[in-house]
Amino acid sequence: MSGVASERAAKVGKGVASMAHPERAEGQAVDPRPPNGAGSRLSRRHAKWLVRAGAIAAFLVAWQVYGEHVNAILLVPPTAIVGQFGTMLRDGVLLNALGASLEALVIGFGGGLVAGVTLGVIWARFAVVDWAIQPFVSALWSTPLIALVPLYVLWFGFGLLAQVMIIASFTFFPILLNTYQGASSVDQALLEVARTYGCTNWQTWKHVTIPSAIPYILAGLNVAIGHALTGMIIAEFYTNAVGLGGIVLKSADTFQTARMFVPIVTLMLLGIVTIGSTRRLKSRFAKWSTLSEQK
Amino acid sequence: MRSSGGVAVSSELAVQCSGVTKRFGAQAILDAVDLTIRGGSFLSVIGPSGCGKTTLLRVIAGLADIDGGEVLVHDERLRGPSRRCAVVFQNYGLFPWKSLYNNVAFGLVVQGESKAAVREKTEYFIDLVGLRGHEHKFPYEVSGGMQQRAGLARAFAVSPEVLLMDEPFAAVDAQTRESLHAELLRIWEHHRCSVLFVTHSIEEAIVLSDDIVVMSANPGRVLARFTVPLPRPRREEEIVNEPAFTSLRREIWSLLHHRDRGGSPGASDLAALASNAGEGDRP
Ligand SMILES: Nc1ncnc2c1ncn2[C@@H]1O[C@H](COP(=O)(O)OP(=O)(O)OP(=O)(O)O)[C@@H](O)[C@H]1O
Ligand SMILES: [Mg+2]
Numbered sequence: 001m002s003g004v005a006s007e008r009a010a011k012v013g014k015g016v017a018s019m020a021h022p023e024r025a026e027g028q029a030v031d032p033r034p035p036n037g038a039g040s041r042l043s044r045r046h047a048k049w050l051v052r053a054g055a056i057a058a059f060l061v062a063w064q065v066y067g068e069h070v071n072a073i074l075l076v077p078p079t080a081i082v083g084q085f086g087t088m089l090r091d092g093v094l095l096n097a098l099g100a101s102l103e104a105l106v107i108g109f110g111g112g113l114v115a116g117v118t119l120g121v122i123w124a125r126f127a128v129v130d131w132a133i134q135p136f137v138s139a140l141w142s143t144p145l146i147a148l149v150p151l152y153v154l155w156f157g158f159g160l161l162a163q164v165m166i167i168a169s170f171t172f173f174p175i176l177l178n179t180y181q182g183a184s185s186v187d188q189a190l191l192e193v194a195r196t197y198g199c200t201n202w203q204t205w206k207h208v209t210i211p212s213a214i215p216y217i218l219a220g221l222n223v224a225i226g227h228a229l230t231g232m233i234i235a236e237f238y239t240n241a242v243g244l245g246g247i248v249l250k251s252a253d254t255f256q257t258a259r260m261f262v263p264i265v266t267l268m269l270l271g272i273v274t275i276g277s278t279r280r281l282k283s284r285f286a287k288w289s290t291l292s293e294q295k
Numbered sequence: 296m297r298s299s300g301g302v303a304v305s306s307e308l309a310v311q312c313s314g315v316t317k318r319f320g321a322q323a324i325l326d327a328v329d330l331t332i333r334g335g336s337f338l339s340v341i342g343p344s345g346c347g348k349t350t351l352l353r354v355i356a357g358l359a360d361i362d363g364g365e366v367l368v369h370d371e372r373l374r375g376p377s378r379r380c381a382v383v384f385q386n387y388g389l390f391p392w393k394s395l396y397n398n399v400a401f402g403l404v405v406q407g408e409s410k411a412a413v414r415e416k417t418e419y420f421i422d423l424v425g426l427r428g429h430e431h432k433f434p435y436e437v438s439g440g441m442q443q444r445a446g447l448a449r450a451f452a453v454s455p456e457v458l459l460m461d462e463p464f465a466a467v468d469a470q471t472r473e474s475l476h477a478e479l480l481r482i483w484e485h486h487r488c489s490v491l492f493v494t495h496s497i498e499e500a501i502v503l504s505d506d507i508v509v510m511s512a513n514p515g516r517v518l519a520r521f522t523v524p525l526p527r528p529r530r531e532e533e534i535v536n537e538p539a540f541t542s543l544r545r546e547i548w549s550l551l552h553h554r555d556r557g558g559s560p561g562a563s564d565l566a567a568l569a570s571n572a573g574e575g576d577r578p
Contacts, residue, residue, distance in 0.1 A: 192358055193388040197402045197453070198378045207405065211392040288391040288433050 076258040081265060084258040093247070094262060101232055101243035104160055108167025109228045116172045116224075117217060120179025121210070137176070145169055145231070149238050163235040170231030174223040182216025183209050215289035218282050225274045229267060309334045309369060309457055309489035310355055316363035317350055324350050326514035327364065332457070332506075334369075337483065337490040339500035340508045343551065347515030348493045352461050355491060356382050368457060378406060381455035385462045387442040389434040395445045396421065396430040402453035420448040423482055440471035447479065451486050461493045473531055476502055484528065497547045501540055502531050509550055519550060 060078050067077030088094040123129050149166055156162035186209050194204045236245025244263035251260035310332040317325040324347045332338045340348050353359040355366060357376040366373040368380065381402065382388075389398045400417040408416070421430045424444040434442050443463055450458055464472045480503065483490065494500050500507045504523050511518045524539050534540050 189384065189386065189388055190390060193382075193384065193390075194405075195358065195376045196356055196380065196382045197405050198376060199405050203405045207393075207401065208390070211390070214392070286392075288435055 073255050073257055076261065080258045081261045085262050085265065088259070088262050094266065097243050097247050097263065098266060101236065101245070104163035104167055104235065104243065105228060105232050107160075108164040108231070109171050109224070111164065112168035112171025112224070112228070113175055113221070115168065116175025116220075117179050120176045120217075121183055121213075123176070123180045124183035124209075124213075125205075141173060141177070145173075146234060149234055153238050158239045162239050163232070166235040166238075167228050167231040170227040171224045174220045174227060175217065178216045178220025178223075179213060182213030185216075186212045215282070215286040218278060218286055221278050221281070222275065225278065226271070229271060229274075233267070307334045307369070308332065308367075309336075310491065311367040311370075312351075312355065312364065313367075314364035315351070315354060315361050315366060317347070317354060317359065318362045323514040325354070325361075326516050328510075328515065328517055330508060330517060332489045332491060334489055335487045336505040337492065337503055338506045338508060339492045339494055339504040340510060341494055341497060341500050341547065341551070342510030342515070342518075343512045344495070346510045346512035348510060349461055350515070351510075352382075352459050352491060352493055355457070356380055356459050378453070379456040381450035381453055381458055383443070383446050383450045383458065383460040383463045385465055387434070387439070387446045389442055389445055389449075391434050394431050394433055395426055395437065395441075398434070398445050399426075399430070399448045399452055402449055406453060416452050420452045423451075423485075424448045424478065438467075438471070440467045440475060443467065443475065444478070447475075447482065451482055454486070455488050458488050458490045460490065462495065463492075464499070465495065472499070476531055479503065480527075480529065497544050497551075498535065500547075501525070501543055502529060502534065507547065509547060521547065 064077045064079060067075050067080070072080075085094070123133060148169070152166050152169075153162050156165050190208050190212070191204065194208050199207065232243070233245040233248070236243045237249055240246075241249050244266060247263045248260050251257070308331050310330070312328055312330040315325055315328040315330075316323060328347075328351060330340075330351070340351065342348055350359060354361055355368070355373070357373055357380065368377060389395075390401065393401065396417060399420055400413050403413045403416055421427055424447055426441065426444055426448065429437055429441060434445070443466075446463065464475050467475065476499065492500070492503060501523055507521045507523060508517055509519045509521070510516065521543060523543065525534055525537065
């Protein structure tokens with residue numbers, strides 16, 4: 001909700017900026033940066049990507065050479081995985097599994113996110129809630145969630161519901177703790193600014209507390225995505241072996257190592273995509289924060 | 296918007312502190328402080344570090360309770376922060392997640408002004424403090440001087456009766472500070488309000504103020520009160536060489552200097568005080 005608010009705020013700002021543009025065009029049309037400064041920065045960026053690509057290529061080559069000379073049950077070379085990837089893409093197995101996994105992931109992650117933010121805000125807002133839930137949170141936080149998975153299966157069955165609940169639980173804790181931390185570590189000076197302008201409680205939350213918690217929530221999102229992916233695979237191992245985790249499990253049982261690697265590579269790609277999108281969220285909503293400078 | 300330059304300066308008292316006492320633990324930080332601000336006047340408070348200037352300002356802003364005495368703002372007893380007062384903070388107090396525009400608009404928005412009024416006043420004050428062209432930037436993207444311009448605009452925008460400023464220009468360089476002085480005086484001429492201005496700089500106090508209160512430390516007390524005998528409008532580069540300026544500066548300086556060494560003001564200081572009080576200063 002505050003995301004919408006700050007978006008609107010940004011739009012107001014932009015509207016004003018465009019109104020001011022004619023004046024700006026006179027005074028500040030020229031970029032004072034020397035051209036060679038920009039040039040050297042560009043070549044540095046090129047160098048970074050070159051090094052990165054080189055490292056990946058070296059890794060793949062080494063894997064290829066080594067993979068061709070060991071037992072195919074233990075390890076297969078990248079080319080074999082790529083071939084298998086193509087096959088499974090064509091016969092629809094991969095996309096079906098991905099679809100099943102993503103369905104549970106999206107519902108579970110969304111539910112965990114909403115629950116975590118909501119409860120985190122309430123926790124930070126009301127001292128009574130703080131006193132009441134501290135022991136529960138400490139107990140659950142120190143319990144490895146994986147230990148609860150069989151219990152979830154018992155309660156929710158072997159289907160989608162159990163998967164969703166497991167993923168939601170894995171997502172919930174990092175979001176809850178980060179939201180709480182963000183909403184309760186607001187700069188006191190800024191709270192005083194709000195007080196001097198006569199903010200109501202609700203206005204203080206809307207203008208100060210929630211915006212200042214957003215970088216924390218986004219940082220929690222990063223952690224939570226990793227947890228959610230873990231939860232997704234574990235859920236698939238324990239329930240009726242559908243999705244990407246199902247393929248891993250079945251291929252391992254039948255020693256089809258190349259087939260086992262395909263969902264693993266898919267998971268890596270999924271991780272890269274989701275982490276990338278949280279980074280984009282950060283640069284959109286938390287550009288101002290020093291938290292988001294930790295790369 | 297109150298924009299006429301010739302607002303009748305009310306002679307009533309905007310702020311009256313009588314016997315204000317504030318303790319942190321056993322230590323009295325403010326000890327029976329009496330201080331008045333005439334309506335529409337500019338008063339500076341100066342004193343050694345730790346003498347309780349910020350504490351006094353926070354008390355008047357309604358941000359801190361007191362352990363004794365009374366604070367009246369326009370004859371009303373103070374109960375918490377009031378919309379009659381606006382505060383300009385030393386470290387600007389801008390919201391880092393809001394553009395300068397939205398920071399300036401903040402007070403108007405939370406005080407329930409209509410959308411049209413918010414826009415009109417925000418635009419007006421952005422122009423007034425010279426932020427035009429930068430209003431869409433975020434605080435971290437602009438200089439400290441520019442951030443404090445936004446801080447000033449935010450405070451003036453809500454048409455406060457009393458403006459409280461705690462060393463607002465302490466963190467900017469000398470040149471920027473001079474231009475901010477001129478800017479502040481210009482805005483204040485057009486939007487008269489009573490000002491309490493906390494500073495460490497004697498020059499700054501004289502350039503800006505009608506009255507100057509000098510405090511002593513341990514415990515914080517009012518040591519002396521001066522009236523600045525310089526006509527307005529003032530131009531800093533001109534008045535700093537005037538005899539009235541230099542003699543007042545010397546007077547305040549020696550007062551602070553003696554207190555810093557732990558001594559009491561010398562006989563000459565007391566004589567100076569007496570003569571100054573005779574020049575028409577209010578009790
Ligand atoms: N919350 C607090 N708890 C305990 N002591 C405090 C608190 N706030 C201020 N003090 C003490 O009160 C005294 C006065 O502080 P204050 O900040 O008002 O001084 P100041 O005159 O504004 O100083 P400076 O010129 O350095 O800003 C100091 O000795 C300080 O240590
Ligand atoms: Mg201070």
